[in-house]
Amino acid sequence: MTTAPRTVHTFCRYCLASCGVEVTVEDNRAVKISADKQNPHSWHDFCAKGRTAARLVEHPRRILTPMRRVGDSYVEATWDEAITDIAARMNAVIDADCPDAVGVYYGNPAGFSSSNIIFMNGWLDAVDTRSRYFVGSIDQNAMHVVADAMYGSILMAPVSDIDNCDYFLLVGTNPAVSAWNWLETVPGGWRRALARQAQGATIVVVDPVRTESADKADVHLAVRPAQDWALLLAMVKVILDEGREHAPDCTDLATGVEDLRALVADADLDDLARRCDVDRAEIEKVARDFAAARGAMVVTRTGVSMHLTGTIAEWLGHVLNVITGRMDRPGGRRFEPGYVDAIRLSGMAGTSAHRNRLSGRTMVAGGHALSELPDEITTPGIGQIRAMVINCGNPVVSGPDGARLDRALAQLDLLVAIDFVQRESHRHAHWLLPAVHWLERDDLLAFTSNMHDEPYLHYGAKAVEPPPGARQEWRIFVDLAIAMGKPLFRATGFNSFITATRRAARLTRRPGLAFTPRWVDRLVLATGRKVDGRRIRWRDVMAHPHGWVLGPREFGHFRSALRTPDKRVHVAPPAFIARARELLAEPAPAAPADYPFQLANRRHRHSMNSWLNELPGLHPAGKGSEVVIHPEDASRLGIDDGDSVRVHSPVGSVELTAAVSDQPRPGVVIIDHGWGSRVFDPRGHEPAESFGVNRNLLVDAGPVDPLSQTPALNSAYVAVERAG
Numbered sequence: 001m002t003t004a005p006r007t008v009h010t011f012c013r014y015c016l017a018s019c020g021v022e023v024t025v026e027d028n029r030a031v032k033i034s035a036d037k038q039n040p041h042s043w044h045d046f047c048a049k050g051r052t053a054a055r056l057v058e059h060p061r062r063i064l065t066p067m068r069r070v071g072d073s074y075v076e077a078t079w080d081e082a083i084t085d086i087a088a089r090m091n092a093v094i095d096a097d098c099p100d101a102v103g104v105y106y107g108n109p110a111g112f113s114s115s116n117i118i119f120m121n122g123w124l125d126a127v128d129t130r131s132r133y134f135v136g137s138i139d140q141n142a143m144h145v146v147a148d149a150m151y152g153s154i155l156m157a158p159v160s161d162i163d164n165c166d167y168f169l170l171v172g173t174n175p176a177v178s179a180w181n182w183l184e185t186v187p188g189g190w191r192r193a194l195a196r197q198a199q200g201a202t203i204v205v206v207d208p209v210r211t212e213s214a215d216k217a218d219v220h221l222a223v224r225p226a227q228d229w230a231l232l233l234a235m236v237k238v239i240l241d242e243g244r245e246h247a248p249d250c251t252d253l254a255t256g257v258e259d260l261r262a263l264v265a266d267a268d269l270d271d272l273a274r275r276c277d278v279d280r281a282e283i284e285k286v287a288r289d290f291a292a293a294r295g296a297m298v299v300t301r302t303g304v305s306m307h308l309t310g311t312i313a314e315w316l317g318h319v320l321n322v323i324t325g326r327m328d329r330p331g332g333r334r335f336e337p338g339y340v341d342a343i344r345l346s347g348m349a350g351t352s353a354h355r356n357r358l359s360g361r362t363m364v365a366g367g368h369a370l371s372e373l374p375d376e377i378t379t380p381g382i383g384q385i386r387a388m389v390i391n392c393g394n395p396v397v398s399g400p401d402g403a404r405l406d407r408a409l410a411q412l413d414l415l416v417a418i419d420f421v422q423r424e425s426h427r428h429a430h431w432l433l434p435a436v437h438w439l440e441r442d443d444l445l446a447f448t449s450n451m452h453d454e455p456y457l458h459y460g461a462k463a464v465e466p467p468p469g470a471r472q473e474w475r476i477f478v479d480l481a482i483a484m485g486k487p488l489f490r491a492t493g494f495n496s497f498i499t500a501t502r503r504a505a506r507l508t509r510r511p512g513l514a515f516t517p518r519w520v521d522r523l524v525l526a527t528g529r530k531v532d533g534r535r536i537r538w539r540d541v542m543a544h545p546h547g548w549v550l551g552p553r554e555f556g557h558f559r560s561a562l563r564t565p566d567k568r569v570h571v572a573p574p575a576f577i578a579r580a581r582e583l584l585a586e587p588a589p590a591a592p593a594d595y596p597f598q599l600a601n602r603r604h605r606h607s608m609n610s611w612l613n614e615l616p617g618l619h620p621a622g623k624g625s626e627v628v629i630h631p632e633d634a635s636r637l638g639i640d641d642g643d644s645v646r647v648h649s650p651v652g653s654v655e656l657t658a659a660v661s662d663q664p665r666p667g668v669v670i671i672d673h674g675w676g677s678r679v680f681d682p683r684g685h686e687p688a689e690s691f692g693v694n695r696n697l698l699v700d701a702g703p704v705d706p707l708s709q710t711p712a713l714n715s716a717y718v719a720v721e722r723a724g
């Protein structure tokens with residue numbers, strides 16, 4: 001029997017643009033997904049990834065029940081079998097060694113579920129392991145480290161006030177493709193910036209590649225990769241030396257400006273200009289225009305962070321905003337309080353200063369660095385990781401030196417992957433556990449409410465029921481803790497409380513009595529901020545299916561939100577000053593003779609890191625298999641457009657097709673990241689499908705930014721030659 005079509009309004013949870021969508025549902029299938037134009041906040045970025053979300057839900061290779069590895073293939077199993085077996089094997093590993101023998105890697109999509117990370121942490125605390133590996137170390141750690149040192153909390157992420165901005169200094173970001181998101185949701189951000197430009201605002205894009213965004217910019221500074229720190233330090237120097245700073249903010253809001261002055265006094269503009277390979281006169285002009293503009297902002301993103309110098313560059317971007325009076329002022333960066341105090345709530349979760357046994361490095365933002373994971377798995381000793389969960393991640397492709405990680409994962413006693421399909425990183429999994437897609441899931445993303453560029457609440461309602469065999473991560477972690485006999489959140493009684501609610505639900509035949517994260521959502525709202533003088537009630541949330549703008553954008557919340565003890569912005573954290581001095585003392589960057597090119601990266605509108613590039617019809621054949629080379633470099637190497645070329649580094653080698661273009665600056669070659677991930681077929685036993693080439697095989701995981709622990713993902717040195 002078919003049922004009449006119905007319409008569900010919700011939002012896309014692939015990226016932080018959080019587009020409102022309208023889903024037409026027929027027979028529990030999402031047959032059409034379009035932008036929800038009644039959404040008052042977000043739909044303008046709506047893209048093909050959201051439009052085709054049902055293709056992943058209905059992926060022909062989707063895992064539909066837990067699957068256990070038997071020899072070289074997989075057999076279907078029940079959840080009871082899966083949880084019992086995994087719990088027993090994990091307990092055995094812990095008993096033989098210590099809790100750190102069980103580890104987790106969690107990737108970017110984990111943050112788009114309202115319950116995943118909370119209950120994963122509850123389980124990790126139950127197990128009492130410190131072997132926690134986080135995608136931040138290949139993405140946003142620099143931002144967390146800077147926010148912590150300058151503002152007192154890793155979660156103090158300022159949002160962009162685009163509509164009042166007269167001068168955009170966009171460093172290492174390509175918002176025309178990526179949407180304006182990295183720890184902030186600024187719907188239609190790029191369009192709005194272009195609208196400001198049409199009214200006279202200036203857009204400066206700093207990028208070694210002439211991207212779609214750089215093409216539209218008034219000024220494009222084709223910086224040498226990983227040398228943004230030098231460029232931004234030069235701008236800080238121009239502003240401080242010439243007295244162009246915002247004096248009240250430098251004395252009242254900020255502390256440490258004198259230490260900055262001392263730092264720039266020891267830096268030389270010509271030297272800095274040489275390092276970043278941008279003309280000194282151009283740097284001076286941008287710095288002066290930036291300081292003089294009425295409303296202005298520096299925005300730094302992944303192009304800044306994914307280098308050995310990432311934290312210093314990220315820091316100096318924030319410094320420019322602070323010393324020119326851009327914080328909490330129109331056209332600059334504000335603090336959005338959101339409807340819950342995410343900073344307070346996350347603080348309650350507690351952070352660990354644990355040092356990894358081999359590297360001795362501490363956690364950043366609650367996790368260790370992915371680049372350390374292979375050694376922690378393969379090196380014997382107390383705390384050697386023997387069992388792992390990969391939760392929403394594909395680190396073999398998205399992280400550095402995937403070949404090394406792949407070899408390590410193969411040595412585990414137990415590897416559990418929670419995902420929709422079996423990808424490259426799940427190749428050695430002993431258990432594949434089927435996840436639930438956002439179209440099939442309810443989410444209240446309260447913890448990111450302070451990243452929206454206006455006060456906003458939207459309940460992510462599910463559009464369709466998940467396959468009966470799929471389970472949300474929270475449920476998996478809760479069941480594992482119970483089966484392992486370890487108290488969730490280290491809270492005695494929590495497990496028996498959950499079991500009691502389940503028993504009550506069974507006995508009374510009222511499934512609604514069983515514990516779900518909805519209880520947490522309600523608690524969060526009940527203790528959240530007041531709107532119009534009262535707390536948000538659940539029925540208010542339900543009354544706004546298109547999303548709810550809670551009030552006007554407000555300034556004036558930044559200072560009180562600061563978590564530094566003195567409620568001031570620390571512009572010169574000693575560790576950053578010391579590292580900057582170290583960089584200044586290093587010789588100017590030069591490529592090693594054997595590896596003369598730097599490897600840049602590109603994203604596409606229609607893929608999401610290492611996934612969504614396998615969806616039928618979304619990508620033409622050959623996508624993800626080209627290396628873009630500047631014409632001068634190509635002619636020197638005797639390479640023509642379409643030639644087969646080999647790109648290699650000290651750690652890896654890949655073959656691709658040459659595309660000759662003047663988009664990269666000479667000396668830089670581009671290979672898109674996120675490709676080269678196989679999708680296996682554990683149910684149908686068809687051969688693995690492969691899409692493109694994994695360029696991160698070329699990135700050495702060894703050297704990392706000492707502050708953020710991020711490797712040189714987008715500035716590794718490589719060699720290029722004709723193949724054959």
Ligand SMILES: Nc1nc2c(c(=O)[nH]1)N[C@H]1C(S)=C(S)[C@@H](COP(=O)(O)OP(=O)(O)OC[C@H]3O[C@@H](n4cnc5c(=O)[nH]c(N)nc54)[C@H](O)[C@@H]3O)O[C@H]1N2
Nearest residue numbers: 107108109392393394395398418419435601609610673713
């Ligand atoms: N060279 C280079 N490397 C990069 C980057 C770069 O710019 N250059 N970018 C980096 C960035 S910004 C990031 S964020 C990282 C990403 O790195 P990761 O987060 O490790 O990997 P993703 O490629 O995002 O893979 C996410 C996986 O989660 C699965 N998934 C999606 N939704 C869900 C869900 O709801 N539940 C479960 N259980 N699984 C789900 C997907 O199917 C996919 O397998 O990669 C980084 N790598």
Ligand SMILES: Nc1nc2c(c(=O)[nH]1)N[C@H]1C(S)=C(S)[C@@H](COP(=O)(O)OP(=O)(O)OC[C@H]3O[C@@H](n4cnc5c(=O)[nH]c(N)nc54)[C@H](O)[C@@H]3O)O[C@H]1N2
Nearest residue numbers: 172173174178206207225226301302303604605607608609
């Ligand atoms: N379509 C699509 N949208 C996405 C994603 C996706 O994979 N696909 N990923 C989402 C995620 S997880 C994130 S974190 C955000 C990321 O959002 P962005 O940070 O805007 O990511 P990119 O589009 O990779 O832009 C980074 C730019 O930095 C440049 N760059 C590289 N090295 C340097 C350098 O040394 N200096 C400077 N100045 N620039 C450099 C690159 O050439 C690139 O143009 O996007 C999100 N949105």
Ligand code: SF4
Nearest residue numbers: 012015018019047050
């Ligand atoms: S993936 Fe596309 S549709 Fe989904 S939130 Fe991001 S920009 Fe919007």
Ligand SMILES: [Mo]
Nearest residue numbers: 108139140302
């Ligand atoms: Mo990311």
